[in-house]
Amino acid sequence: MKTFSQKTAEIKREWFVIDASTLPLGKLAVVIADKLMGKSKVTYTPNVDNGDYVIVINAKNIQVTGNKMVDKKYYRHSGFPGGLRELRLEEVIEKDPSYALKEAVKGMMPKNKLAADRLARLRVFNGAEHAHAAQNPKEIK
Structure with missing residues (x-):
């Protein structure tokens, strides 16, 4: 049995549409990262980028479980002393x-050159x- 290794010329990409209001944020990110x-x-093939295109609609209706709207925080730092800023998930979704x-989705992807x-x-x-719409995307339920 020979090991299969896909070549870049053999890649066929498809388009998919996912509605963000159907799944919680984490489960949605897993499905998107997989595609x-x-x-x-x-x-x-792990070393070949043979993934598909993913269109996500209704991002403003993202659902989360528990108290993540208040408890989940996003951090950034300006590089200057006292430059740490944090935003709650509800503030990020408003903005x-x-x-x-x-x-x-970025957190679910492997950290390598293909990311x-x-x-x-x-x-x-x-x-x-x-x-x-011209790409005729398939809907993922």
Whole structure:
């Protein structure tokens, strides 16, 4: 039995649509990361980026369980003394709902050279409309 190794010329990418209001944030991030990496394909090869495009709609309706809206915090630092800033999840969703989803998916991806290209195939829209109808995306339930 020979080991299969996919070549970059053999990659076939598909488009998928996921509604963010159907699953909690963590479970949604797992499904999106799986599609972006291509792990659900039989031709999955770890060192080849053979993932698909993912469109996420209704990002403003993200659901979380428990008290995560208040307890979950996002940190950033300006690099200067006293420059640590923190925002709660509810503040992040008010300001930019797509940021919370992108950060969750980024945390689920492996930290390697392929991560940036995989994340670039993620398209997040705050409403129910998206600009990629021409690609005929398949809906993931």
